[in-house]
Amino acid sequence: MSGRPSGWVQVAGLGPGDEALVTPQVQAALAEATDIIGYIPYVRRVPDRAGLTKHESDNRVELERATHALSLAARGARVVVVSSGDPGVFAMASALFEALEAGPVGWRDLDIRILPGITAMLAASARIGAPMGHDFCAINLSDNLKPWTVIETRLRLAARAGFSMGFYNPRSASRPHQFGQALAILREELPASVPVSFARNVSRPDERIVTVPLGQAQAEMADMRTVVIVGTAETRQVGRFYYTPRSLAQER
Amino acid sequence: MSGRPSGWVQVAGLGPGDEALVTPQVQAALAEATDIIGYIPYVRRVPDRAGLTKHESDNRVELERATHALSLAARGARVVVVSSGDPGVFAMASALFEALEAGPVGWRDLDIRILPGITAMLAASARIGAPMGHDFCAINLSDNLKPWTVIETRLRLAARAGFSMGFYNPRSASRPHQFGQALAILREELPASVPVSFARNVSRPDERIVTVPLGQAQAEMADMRTVVIVGTAETRQVGRFYYTPRSLAQER
Structure with missing residues (x-):
C-alpha cells in the first residue's frame, strides 16, 4: 500500500441544462460517486440513489465547497463537484485548485480530475x-x-x-x-x-x-x-x- | 403538405477523440442519419450500419463538403456533417453557413442544426x-x-x-x-x-x-x-x- 487515499474528486461539467448535452464521461462519474457537491440547482439535477449523499450549497461559496470536496476525498470518498457548463470556464475548476493550494500538502496526491462539459x-x-x-x-x-x-x-x-x-x-x-x-x-x-x-x-x-x-x-x-x-x-x-x-x- | 423537404442537416461535434466525450445528442443524430459527411478520420469514427451511407472527403474541402450536405438534405436525406471538437470552433459550422448563403434560396428553409461538442x-x-x-x-x-x-x-x-x-x-x-x-x-x-x-x-x-x-x-x-x-x-x-x-x- 502506498498510503495514497482511495478517494477522488472529479469536477464535472453538466452542460447548459439539457441532459442530452451531458457527456457519458460525466454520467459515469456521477454513477460512481459517493458524494455530490455543488450549487443547489446543479446538485438537484442528479437523481437520488442508495449510497449517494448530496451536499447542496448556495451561490458564492465556491472555495468552501471545494475545500469540503477535497476533505471528503482525503477521507476516502468519491466526490463529484457538479458545475454548470464546463467547469474550467467561469465555474468550479479554478476554485478547486485554489482550495488545493490553500489546503494540506497531502491533498496534492489525491486523484483529481476535471471533466469538461458544454459551456453556455x-x-x-x-x-x-x-x-x-x-x-x-x-x-x-x-x-x-x-x-x-x-x-x-x-x-x-x-x-x-x-x-x-x-x-x-x-x-x-x-x-x-x-x-x-x-x-x-x-x-x-x-x-x-x-x-x-x-x-x-x-x-x-x-x-x-x-x-x-x-x-x-x-x-x-x-x-x-x-x-x-x-x-x-x-x-x-x-x-x-x-x-x-x-x-x-x-x-x- | 407545406412543400418543405423532410430532409435535414445536423453539424455534429464529435469532441476531441474519446467516445466518452461524445454527447447523447450527437449519438442520437448519428443513429437517425441516412448520410454521414466529413473529413476521413471523423467519418471513420462512425460505425457502419444498414441504411447509412458514409461520404469521406479530404481536408481543405470544407465548402464542397457543406454544399454536398445541403444538396443531399434538399433531396430528403438526413445528413450529419461530422466535425471534430465543437463544430462552431474552427470547424464545419461556419463552412455550412457559407455554403447555405451561396446556394439556392430554398435551402434556407431546410431543418439545419448545429450540435455542440467538447472543443480541444x-x-x-x-x-x-x-x-x-x-x-x-x-x-x-x-x-x-x-x-x-x-x-x-x-x-x-x-x-x-x-x-x-x-x-x-x-x-x-x-x-x-x-x-x-x-x-x-x-x-x-x-x-x-x-x-x-x-x-x-x-x-x-x-x-x-x-x-x-x-x-x-x-x-x-x-x-x-x-x-x-x-x-x-x-x-x-x-x-x-x-x-x-x-x-x-x-x-x-
Whole structure:
C-alpha cells in the first residue's frame, strides 16, 4: 500500500441544462460517486440513489465547497463537484485548485480530475449559427472578482482585435448599470450593425434567444441567466442564422 | 403538405477523440442519419450500419463538403456533417453557413442544426488544470484564411488584455516558421514564467501534454495535432496542475 487515499474528486461539467448535452464521461462519474457537491440547482439535477449523499450549497461559496470536496476525498470518498457548463470556464475548476493550494500538502496526491462539459457560450453559438466561427474570446462581466476598469480595457482590446465575444454574468440585480457601460464601449469600437445575441436558459425548455444590431442592444435584454454573444464586423446573417466567416481578407 | 423537404442537416461535434466525450445528442443524430459527411478520420469514427451511407472527403474541402450536405438534405436525406471538437470552433459550422448563403434560396428553409461538442482547447484545459479559469481567447494560428499580420496583432492585444489563450493549428509542414514568430511576440508581451502547454491528441490513448515556461517554449514542441494553451501572468502551479485564479486584484 502506498498510503495514497482511495478517494477522488472529479469536477464535472453538466452542460447548459439539457441532459442530452451531458457527456457519458460525466454520467459515469456521477454513477460512481459517493458524494455530490455543488450549487443547489446543479446538485438537484442528479437523481437520488442508495449510497449517494448530496451536499447542496448556495451561490458564492465556491472555495468552501471545494475545500469540503477535497476533505471528503482525503477521507476516502468519491466526490463529484457538479458545475454548470464546463467547469474550467467561469465555474468550479479554478476554485478547486485554489482550495488545493490553500489546503494540506497531502491533498496534492489525491486523484483529481476535471471533466469538461458544454459551456453556455458554445451551446448558445450553436443555436445562433456560428458567431464564434473565427477567433473569439470569453469575458466574465462580473466585477465581483476583478476591477471594472480591467473589464473595460478588455472589451476595447477584444473589439480592436476583431474577436467575437461571449459574455458570462452580464448583469445582476446588484450591478444593474455596468452592462450598459459595456455596451457603450462596444458602440465606440464596433459598427452599429454588429449582431448581439441574448441567449437565456440555452438548451432548456424556456430557452429564449434574441439577436439585435449593437446599435439597438439594451442592457435590460440581459440578466444573470443570459449569455451574450457579440459578433464581429464580418458576422453575417443567412436565413435565421448568424455566422462569422472563417476567412478574413482585409488587413485590420 | 407545406412543400418543405423532410430532409435535414445536423453539424455534429464529435469532441476531441474519446467516445466518452461524445454527447447523447450527437449519438442520437448519428443513429437517425441516412448520410454521414466529413473529413476521413471523423467519418471513420462512425460505425457502419444498414441504411447509412458514409461520404469521406479530404481536408481543405470544407465548402464542397457543406454544399454536398445541403444538396443531399434538399433531396430528403438526413445528413450529419461530422466535425471534430465543437463544430462552431474552427470547424464545419461556419463552412455550412457559407455554403447555405451561396446556394439556392430554398435551402434556407431546410431543418439545419448545429450540435455542440467538447472543443480541444477546453478538453486540454481540463487535463492541465484550469488555465482558462479567467477570461480567455481562442485564435486559429493558420494564415490559410487570414493575413499573418492580423494574427500578430491579435496575439499582442490578447496578451495586453490579460487573456489566457488557446491556439488551434499552431504549426504545419507548409508553414513551419510562423509559430516561432508567435512565441517571439508573446515573449515581448508576457513574463518568461507564463506557463505554455502543448497538448497533443487530447483524450486519445496517445495523449501527450507538456508544460514549460514561455521562456523555454520552442516552436518544434507543436504540430497540427497540438492545441497550445498559454496562461497569464497570474497562472499558478499547484502539484501537477496549472490554474488561472478567478480573482484579479490589481489594476493592469
